[in-house]
Amino acid sequence: MELNSVSSTSSGRASSPVVPSPPAENLPATNKWVRGLAVASLVANIGIVVTGGAVRLTASGLGCPEWPLCTPDSLTTTPEMGIHGVIEFGNRLLTFVLAAIAFGMVFSVWKIRAERRDLFKLSVALLAGIPAQALLGGITVWTGLNPWIVGGHFIVSMVLIVLATVLVNRAWLSPHQLGTTNGPLATRSLRPLLGALGIASALSVLLGVVVTGSGPHAGDHGAARNGLDPDLMTRLHVVPVYLLVFALAVALYLVYRHATDGRLRSSLLLLTVVVLIQAVIGYTQHFLHLPIVLVGLHMLGASLLTAAAAHVVFTGFSRQVPGTDPAARPAGATASRRG
Template identity: 90%
Template sequence: MSSPSAENLPAVNKTVRGFAVASLVANVGIVVTGGAVRLTASGLGCPEWPLCTPDSLTTTPEMGIHGIIEFGNRTLTFVLAAVAFAMVFSIWKIRAERRDLFKLSVALLAGIPAQALLGGITVWTGLNPWIVGGHFIVSMVLIVLATILVNRAWLSPRQVASANGPLATRTLRPLLGALGVLSALSVLLGVVVTGSGPHAGDHGAARNGFDPDLVTRLHVVPVYLLVFALVVALYLVYRHATDGRLRSSLLLLTVVVLIQAAIGYTQHFLHLPIVLVGLHMLGASLLTAAAAHVVFTGFSRQVPGQDDGASAAAASRTDVRR
């Protein structure tokens, strides 16, 4: 199948790109507000779903601040849905030419009712830690999709039509894949640690039964390996004439990992103050986005940034090194 010519592809306007960024921000934001619900023990502030109480869609004065916090987080789902619908509508006229953006937009939109239903199941099960963890993991998947959407929204028509090789060399590609896997493992084990800790979302909610110290020690293993892999990757990209876009993405991931690790250690030794736990949840979202950005930049044949002749020349130099 031949690649489309740049002349037949429409340019993506600022509105589409703005909604792509808004999609990423909104998906990160809903994780943070969901964390606030759990950390304030407001997870059952609305004890029913989809209603808040058996007789009311909204919170009632008798439910106090916990009801307000939980219902407020539910309301933000409509903001996320509005952004997702706006993204789909913004790309509608060019959906045939930019099927990549359209499919990603639809996937993000479809994730919202799926997340809402999963959120309802967490309420029905009294905040079962495994269901709560699954709710968080789906959010991470949506953040990955939103990160790819942002990257692809910044492609020029020539870049969409291009058939350049990936920026990462054959030597570097397995290492970038390892960075993605180790980032995912760090987040997944972090979910298990959270499920064993004190912040259950409600004072009567169950925990997963694991020893918190043991799972915390297991959690740091992929983190250590992630740091080591980052050091090796940075050495390789600076030792050789690698594309600047790949170097920048690795530097961004390195900064996020170091900050996230510092917050993680601090919250552990300070016995999990809710502010630091909330920042750690934000950090997990940013880590997921940064890792997805690195993998996309290294493996994709279409990366925003340098264009036209400069991009083709860089691809040719990369092919020679291979």
């Protein structure tokens, strides 16, 4: 006999059907504060790259000519520093926002640090990166915006974005996924391609930093450049970009040709979208002679590219990946109920 989905009450009225809740093993193992702060950490680390780019692109890099003070006699900007002082000091203040998020993240995982050492270590690493970045920022001021120091400052931000991306992924693991012993989602033939994607992305960002150091946006009208030929550096910069696009095309072909976990397909599609947008912005800014708005968007794109590439590598190589395969059948699904 077919089972009724609605039960009757003693008064003869039908009660509402019970909506099943998702299995506990599919729910994230961390609370909403941990997950929210992990996302905030990633957003803040990307955001401070963009605001730092605004400092350089508006020639405000020496708006505060001293560090850690803004002037020899003042911690804050003064009216004499003008708009450049406001922009530079504003970027310095954002470091405290980043620090507050990092401290909040460490505090939120403190009680579970024994069972979630992964989250605790990542949180501490992100917190430690803030004073390291602040010191590098001070060195850039002391050296009059040396392009190599400025580039190192940017690269450290990319490393922090990678750590924050891993933190977000691991914060969303469910109890079941935390205890999994499954192998990586990427097949043996796909893993070298994912490794190539990560390397090509890193080289693209590194050479992009060198191109920037040879270009016109020095952060201050009197700041030195690295002395390299901008056109030659640009041509070298696009080589790993072409390799990245080629590796992406092959990887997408493989994941759609063979049965692959939907989480890996989604991460590759996200990286593809970011790469295509970044390529369009890069070519456009080059042929329009580097307008500051497009250069700023390109810096944002570099941050998003770093995060997307880190997400792909994590998803393909990690044995613990959050989420469920969209192509998979829901757990507990059965054919049809029979009485």
